[in-house]
Amino acid sequence: MQVAADTKVWYPVNLDISGRLCLVVGGGAVATRKITSLLLSEAMVRVVSPEVCPKLRRLADEDRIEWVRRAFRDDDLDGAFLVFAATNAPHVQRRVAELARERKVLLNSAESPSLSTFLVPARIRRGDFLLAVSTGGASPALSALIKRRLALQFGPEYGLLVRLMAALRHQVVGCAEQSADNRELFHEVLALPILERIRERDWEGVRQLLHQVLPGHVDGNLLIEALDTQETAGSGEER
Numbered sequence: 001m002q003v004a005a006d007t008k009v010w011y012p013v014n015l016d017i018s019g020r021l022c023l024v025v026g027g028g029a030v031a032t033r034k035i036t037s038l039l040l041s042e043a044m045v046r047v048v049s050p051e052v053c054p055k056l057r058r059l060a061d062e063d064r065i066e067w068v069r070r071a072f073r074d075d076d077l078d079g080a081f082l083v084f085a086a087t088n089a090p091h092v093q094r095r096v097a098e099l100a101r102e103r104k105v106l107l108n109s110a111e112s113p114s115l116s117t118f119l120v121p122a123r124i125r126r127g128d129f130l131l132a133v134s135t136g137g138a139s140p141a142l143s144a145l146i147k148r149r150l151a152l153q154f155g156p157e158y159g160l161l162v163r164l165m166a167a168l169r170h171q172v173v174g175c176a177e178q179s180a181d182n183r184e185l186f187h188e189v190l191a192l193p194i195l196e197r198i199r200e201r202d203w204e205g206v207r208q209l210l211h212q213v214l215p216g217h218v219d220g221n222l223l224i225e226a227l228d229t230q231e232t233a234g235s236g237e238e239r
């Protein structure tokens with residue numbers, strides 16, 4: 001295990017990987033965790049590994065991932081958007097890192113933050129609401145712990161609040177003369193005790209609160225409709 005370089009300032013992004021080829025080298029527990037979240041983001045997953053764990057075998061049988069059943073080869077990187085090196089073989093880890101650097105492909109190396117060009121943070125998702133926690137590779141256990149604490153604090157109501165705000169934004173963007181008016185309106189809505197009402201699924205209460213601040217041209221019912229659906233707003237944790 002290497003100590004993370006403390007001089008690096010990691011740059012956080014949200015990537016659209018839908019339909020993109022993500023190569024995972026290795027088929028053990030770590031590969032499986034990474035693959036589960038890659039599938040959630042609708043990536044095309046290719047696993048190269050002589051052996052895979054039962055969960056990956058099942059995903060391959062269901063054609064949800066492609067399993068290339070052999071040891072890693074240099075040309076496996078061809079066409080990959082992201083690469084995850086998650087084997088238990090140090091020489092393979094090093095070779096994948098060397099090739100990724102040469103070919104300028106982004107690499108996550110499971111056993112070495114210093115060889116990685118991206119790290120995976122711990123995540124809490126509530127629909128489009130996303131919290132990500134990272135320690136720059138210094139302590140994944142701490143990231144996981146903080147995530148579990150945040151999960152208690154940020155429930156599914158945050159996903160619903162995002163939906164409501166998106167619906168509001170959809171209605172007002174392009175309407176107000178100045179975007180400053182919109183900004184003020186968004187802040188006024190967010191200053192209302194709306195999360196509590198959402199948590200109680202008290203849509204009438206939400207409607208009354210909104211009524212206090214919404215200008216005439218905004219249809220509050222459309223905002224309530226954005227909340228009142230059977231679908232969950234991604235309340236589960238990712239793992």
Ligand SMILES: C[C@@]1(CC(=O)O)c2cc3[nH]c(cc4nc(cc5[nH]c(cc(n2)[C@H]1CCC(=O)O)[C@@](C)(CC(=O)O)[C@@H]5CCC(=O)O)C(CC(=O)O)=C4CCC(=O)O)c(CCC(=O)O)c3CC(=O)O
Nearest residue numbers: 002111113119120121122134135136137139140141143144
């Ligand atoms: C650098 C990074 C690269 C990367 O994988 O992206 C990395 C590297 C390493 N992890 C190791 C160990 C563990 N990793 C976890 C868990 C998670 N690891 C994740 C990310 C990252 N792990 C990236 C940095 C994240 C950051 O910046 O903080 C999470 C957050 C996200 C995810 O993987 O989805 C996920 C939490 C999932 C969740 O709960 O949501 C646990 C705890 C557990 O399993 O419960 C342990 C055991 C306890 C411990 O050792 O701390 C080891 C030592 C291996 C060994 O001992 O040989 C290395 C290598 C090294 O440190 O050198």
Ligand SMILES: NC(=O)C1=CN([C@@H]2O[C@H](COP(=O)(O)OP(=O)(O)OC[C@H]3O[C@@H](n4cnc5c(N)ncnc54)[C@H](O)[C@@H]3O)[C@@H](O)[C@H]2O)C=CC1
Nearest residue numbers: 026027028029030048049051071072086087088089110111
């Ligand atoms: N980043 C993270 O979150 C964590 C990283 N780790 C580290 O990640 C690495 C992998 O951990 P696990 O998944 O638990 O290991 P594992 O032993 O369960 O899986 C290793 C996999 O690599 C495959 N493999 C071996 N040689 C290969 C080759 N030449 N080509 C392709 N695949 C090959 C094996 O068939 C197996 O499927 C370890 O180095 C471990 O220390 C461990 C815990 C968390």
